[in-house]
Structures are given as structure tokens and as C-alpha cells.
Amino acid sequence: MYMNKIKFLFSYLRHHKTKFLISFFCMLFTGGLTSLSRWLVKPIVDKVFYYKDMKMLVGIVILIPVLYLIIGVLVYIKNYINVYIANDTVRRLREDVFKHLQHISIDYFVLKSTTGHTLAKLTNDTNNIFQMVAKTPSVLVTDIVTMVGLIIVLFYLSVKFAVLSLIILPIALFPVNIFTKKLRYYSRKTQSEISNLYNNLQESISAIFITQIFNQQENEIKKFQNFNNKVFVAIKKFARIEFLSSPIMEFIGAVGVAIVILIGGRDVILGKWTPGAFFAFLATVLSFYQPIKKIAEINPILQQGFVSLERLIEILQQKSSVIEISNPLEAKFNHKIVFQNVSFSYKKDVPVLKNINLEISKGQKVAIVGPSGAGKSTILNLLLRFYDVDEGKILIDDVDIKNFSLKSLRKLFGVVVQDTFLFNDTIWNNLTYGNKNATLQEVVEVTKFADIYDFINNLPQRFDTVVGERGYSLSGGERQRIAIARALLTNPEIFIFDEPTSALDAESESVVLKTMKKLYQNKTVILITHRLNLVVDFDCIYVLCNGEIVEQGNHYQLMSNNGLYTSLFKLQQVET
Template sequence: AFVVFPASVLPITRMSKKIKRFTKRGQVAKGNLTNLLQESIQGNRIVKAFGMEEYEITRFREENQKVFKQSIRGSRIQAVVTPAMELLASFAIGAVVWYGGSSVIAGGRTQGEFMAFMTAMFLMYQPFKHLTKTYTTIQQGIAGAERIFEIMDEESEIKERPGARPAPGFSRMIGFHDVSFGYGRKLVLNNINLKIRAGEMVALVGMSGVGKSTLADLIPRFYDVTSGRITIDGTDIREATLQSLRSQIGIVSQHTFLFNDTVRNNIAYGDPSKNMEHIVAAAKAAHAHDFIMAMPQGYDTAIGEMGMRLSGGQRQRLAIARALLKDAPILILDEATSSLDTDSERLVQEALENLMIRRTTLVIAHRLSTIRKATRIVVLVDGAIVEEGTHEELLSRQSEYNRLYTLQLLEDEGASRGKLLH
């Protein structure tokens, strides 16, 4: 019997590994199904607008069927474990009765010894059975945990250098020195040399895809340069700790991310140590206080996932309030008003002007009319700087900026005529 019990470990182990494998596949299938549901719910207007309800239902059924199949396969193997254990136990008991009975008849051992052995075997049986079930459950848990650990163990592409020190408070200049950056072998930015002095408002302009947003993302080290270096007050940003570097940078973009939380907590995300008085002051400066107070619970109103209960302009103003509360000396505005209507853009633009006071600002904008007040305008073509100057200087000559500005004037004029016709 004691030989049969250990021998049962091998098939149980093999079946448990299969359960683990199918559980892991099931976790992947469930993740895909969850993503599909989230997309369908968030994009329900697009689904309805294009009449794609049946298509989405078909996609859901296909993904749901994959989850079902993986669950059935895992359940089948799991259902075999207990009967297999019972079968092996039956063989063990039969072997004990046959061998023990034969030895008693032959006089090799007494009846008392035989009964003691049988009692010990039955006492071991239930714990061993529970251990088998526990092992199977552990394998299922490990399969789920591995999915999480794969993400947790993923090494960050951006690492602090050994001996990195806190960055000193920004006071003089941001410098790009022969900076190039690429995704794989494709260069997005090529040999960028740029100086942004403290207090300046520098605007980056150019056609879509020329590297404006990428250039801005290099300052907080969302990416690291392929070659060259970026400095703040003469210190390479790679020599500073990430926390101290990013604490000096505020960001507002057109793709505003808000948390499924209250208005208060979304604004306080900029600096959780600030009290309610500071939060309200930031909201007022961002022209957000009035619409917040009109909400059912004011600052304690939940805004839904991604702020879906708010309009685009309201989401932008909350993001600006969050940046105001952070009070960082460096500000990056990445096309912050490009997707808003005229009224919302006016309110957001006024809020941005409040935000830019006494800050060094890097602006990326599609609407060139919003950057006329920039200290300098830097024009990019194919990832390289081709010219820079003030709005008036660049318009006074036959420049790339002049061409872009003229094209946008024609587009705006056409849009205005379209509105008049309607």
C-alpha cells in the first residue's frame, strides 16, 4: 500500500499540470472577453452609428465560446482526479488485503498486526485525498498568478542610473543637445538642438507625425533618447531620480485621463497633500468650479470611468485644475484644445493662460491661432527642426510655418462658410 500511494503521485501531478495549462489558457480567454465587453460598452455610440450590433454580438459569442471550451477542458480533467484517486486507493486496499491476508494465513504475521496496518492505511487515506485536491487547487491558483507575475516582472525600459540624485529645482534652462530618437530602426527625431529658457512659452508645430509629441515625451523620460542628451539647468536628466524629475513637470493633453472617482479626488491627484481650499482655488482658476457646483454632489460627485459623465471641455478643465494643484515649474500642453468646440476652447484657453503664468511651457497645437503669444515657435519637418522664431517673424518670410498657417486659415474659412450654409 505504501508503494501504491507514492506511485499515485505521478498521474495526479500530470493531471494537475494539465489543469494548470488549461486554467492559464482560460485566463487569457477571459481577459480577451473582458476587453471586448469594455470596448463594446465604451464605444456603444460608434457601434450603433455604424449598425454593427450583430457584428459585436458575433464577436462576443466567439470569445465566449473560447472561454467555455477552456473551462470545459479544465473541468473534465478536474473531474477525473477524484475518481482516479479512488481507483488507485481501491488497488492499494486490494493489494493490502491480499498480501496481508496471505501473510497471516502463512503465519508470517499476526491478525493484530494486520488490523493495525489496515487501520494506519485508512487513517492516511483521507489526508492524502485532501492533499491531492489541494494540490490541484494550487495549480489553478498558480496559473492565474503567473498572468499577474508576467506583468509585474516586466522590466521597465526606463531605469534610474546607479547613484541617481534628486534633480535640483528648475530655474534656468531645458536643453536638447544633438538628440535623436527612434522606434526600432526608424528615427522619429533627428539631431534636435533646442534651448528653452525659464519663463518661455515655446510652441512646437508641424504636420501630424513629425515627432512633436515624442519630443515632449522625452522631457519626463517616458522614453529615453537614442543618442544625444537632454539637460535641465545643465544636468543630464538621466542623472536625476525619476520621481524628482517628474515632480517638476505638469502635463495636460487632449486625451485627458480621469479616474473613476470623485471630482475632488481627481483634482487632488495633482498633489494629495493639498487641502480643500487649494482644490477649490485650482478649480476656479481652471474655470471648473461653476460646473462642478452644478453637479449633484458638487466636488464629491463621481464622474464615471474615464470621466464619461463629463463633456470634453469639462474633462480638460479638470485636468488643468489637477496640473494647477501640482504647481510644477515646467508645463507640457500636448494639443490640449484641438478636439474642442469654440465655446469650450475659449474656456479651456483662458484656464490654460492661468496655468501658464510664471511657468516654462512647451505647447503642441494643431490650431496655430492658439500659439500666437508664444515666445518662440519651433517648426518640425520629418523629425528635424527647420526653423524657429516668433509668429510675426515666421510669417514675414516664405517659411514652412507660413505655409501651414495659410493652409489652416483656408480650412477655418471653409469651416465657417459651412456653418453659415447650415
């Protein structure tokens, strides 16, 4: 389990071989020089003070600051390189996850994850990985090398006391092993609760309009407090384990040092050991437990990093349910679109579409109507291949759409949906989102066609006007006309309108309908709607109910059938 994560992490770290080698040697020399500095205690006490060697005193006085200057420079270099490597590793990992999310099929976002959970992984989890990569190598390499160096110094000074000290070492490290599993468990728990908090934040802020309409601010605050308290409790439990290991290790170490002082001090009093050797040994032993303490303190960061890495790997291992074949064809539309015995379900054994057969010829105006929940928008999702059919085929000019590249297939369509999404950017950038190479002349033409040019031209900053989050600084009708112009700018073969006027007032609806009717003259149009007054002059109307086509024909044929279409049409006439 750990090895798989380490291999994955090394696939990113290998890009920094040279930098890592420089950092490694800096860590190596830092550990070695730190060990050497402890050995200097012996000549200071034995030769300088005992033999009153002034020359050696001067030498050691010069050596110590030089030694620590070198250590300081090495520490700076290795710390800077480690942070650089960690920063670049997380940057590329974050980009890879984002790229994967951009190409993964829609069902992941609808059925397997939420926006908040995904945001938490791209922010909080990547920060945990940064901390792990930046800090762990330094501690493990520097402090392990320091420990090895100190062991050598210990044996040089006294084999007997070195063996005694090392007997205590495994006992001091034992808490690390005990607490690792608990730290990993609470780290998973903490990351999960933070993801839930992010999800609640994202949803609450997005729904602030609804919250204030229904006066549910207090309820939302209580929900947030609940999620926030769960994060607090999870972090508290993690911290309880995290901060318990170090004191236990220090206590065990202190007992070991006390034993060494007792026995070693006795040997010095009896003349079996020189004071210089004893103090050098004591300084080395005391220094020995510092790297052990650091290893204990880095363990929680290591566990959090591995848990976060696991959560990001989960995203990268998500397979798209919509797979493009190798060497796909370029999609072209010259004749007709055919749904052939198509059945589909979002969840197993819950059919949404059942045995759908429909045909859309080039240049036709085709409507798909029916009550809410009939499966109308699902037809759009299948046609754009956001999902693949469970049974049957969708053909464009007698070619299964699975044989086309996704890019060329979706390029055939210009889509305008009910809930138009505009980016918090300029009108120009929103208009040219699907065609970055559009010229000013082309943009002016499509905005005039969509009856939105005059509105834009009267704004102080015109096309450079920022529309605000989701475009909410504009009216619903203005957003829809920008969406139509945006679709027009890609020059699609087929226009799809999915409930384009259902959220508009009468005045905005009439302007949008006027724009739509212009398109009807020279484009293939698919209109998905429940408002039957919009489809009276369409060439063909498919009536859906409970996932099945129950009627088809033009308005007059369907009215003469006196079926579901007639009932819905008359009902809407009464309502208006």
C-alpha cells in the same frame, strides 16, 4: 524552476512563522490522531465483542467522541490559520505588484502588456495563489502525516499485509506524476485565455460609446463569445485531466483493497489472523487511500497556483527602461531647457525623432507644431522622462535630466493633455490629486483662475460632486478647465499643453483659450498643437515633420519663409 518559485513564495510566508508553526502542529496532531482512530477498531472487535469487556466498551465509547472533538478543534484552528496566512500573503503580493506597476516605465503598458492582461494577473491569478497557499500545506502535511501514521499501524497489525499494501502505493500515485505536466500546460493555457477575456472586456466596456455609435453591438458580442468560448474550452480540457487522475487512483486502490480482503479474509477463516486485527487493518487500508486521493485532488490547485505565481513574478521582474540614478539631484528651472541632438524610437529601427535641437528659455511661450504623426507628443514624453533618449541629451539649466530625481523633474511641469482623465471621484479629490495639502482658499483661487468656479459652485454638492467614470458626466470644456486648475494647484514652473482644445467645440474652446492666455503672462508655456491659429503670438515655434525640425522662428518669420508652416497655416485658414 519550482525551487525559485517556492523561495519567492517563502519570502512572503516567513512573516507568519509563529502562525505556521501552530498550524503545522495542528496538522501533525490531526494526522496522528486520525491514524490512532483506525487502530481502535482492533480492540473494539477483539476485546469488546470477543471477550465481552464492558469496561473497555465504555472507555472506547467515551474516547471516540473526545478524539474526534480534538480533531475537529485542530482542523478548525489549522484551517483558519492557513486561510489567514494565504489571505495576507496574497494581499501583500498584490500590493507589491501594484507598487511595481506604479513605478515601472510607461513602455511596459504601451508595448509589453495590456490593461486587461494586467487586471487578470492582479485578480484571477492572485485568487489561484490564495487557493494554493490556503489548501496545499494542509493536505500535504496532514495527509502525509496521516499516511505515515497509517503505515505504522499497518506494520503493527501485520508486516506481510503492510508490505503488500505498500507495493500498490507507488502504482496508485503514478497517475499524479503523469498528469502534473499536462495540468501545468493547460493551466497556463487557461490563465492566458482568461487574460485575453479580461482584455476584451476592458476594451469593449471602455469603447461602449463608439460601439453604439457605429451599431457594432452584435460584432462585439461575437468577439466576446469567441474569447469566452476559448476560456470554456481551456477550462474543459484542464478539468478533463484534473478529474481523470482521482478515479484512476481510486481504481488502483480498490484493486489493492480487494487483494488484501481476499488474502486477509482467507487468513481469518483459517484462524491465522484475528477478526479484530483484520477489520482494523481493512479500516486502515481504506483510510490510507483517502489521503492519496486528496493529494491527487490538490495537484491541479498546486499547478494552477505555480503558473499564476510565475505570471506575477514576470511582472515583478520587469525592469524599468527609465532608471533613476543613486543620489539624484533635485530638479530646478531657472534659465532654459535644451534638447541637444536628440534622437528616439519606440521600436528599434523605426525612428520617431531625428537629431532634434531646440531651446526653451524661462518665461517663453514655445509651440511645437506640425502634422499628425510628426513626433510632437514624443517630445513631451521625453521631457517628462517617460522614456529615455536613444541619442543626445535633454538639459535643464545645463544639467542632464537623467541626473534629477523623477519626482522633482515631473514636479516642474503642469500638464494638460487632449484626453483629460478624471477619476470617478469628487471634483475636490480630482482637483487636489497632485497637491493633497491644498487649502480651500487655494482651490477656490485656481478654479476661479480656470473659469470653472461658478460652474462648480452651482452644483448641488459643489466640490463634493462625483464626476463619474473618466469624468464623463462633465462636458469636454469643463473637464479641461478642471485639468488646468488641477495643474495650477501644483504650482509648476512650466505648463505643457498637448492638443488641449482639439476635442472641444467652439464655445468650450474659447473659454479654455481664455484661461490659457492668463497663464501665458507669468509662466513658461510649451504648447503642442496642430492648430496654428493658437500660436500666432508665441515667442518661438518649432515645426516638426517626419521626426525632424524643419523650421523654427516666430509666426511672422515662418510666414515669410513660405515653407511648411506657411502651407499648413494657409490650408487651415481655407478650412475655417
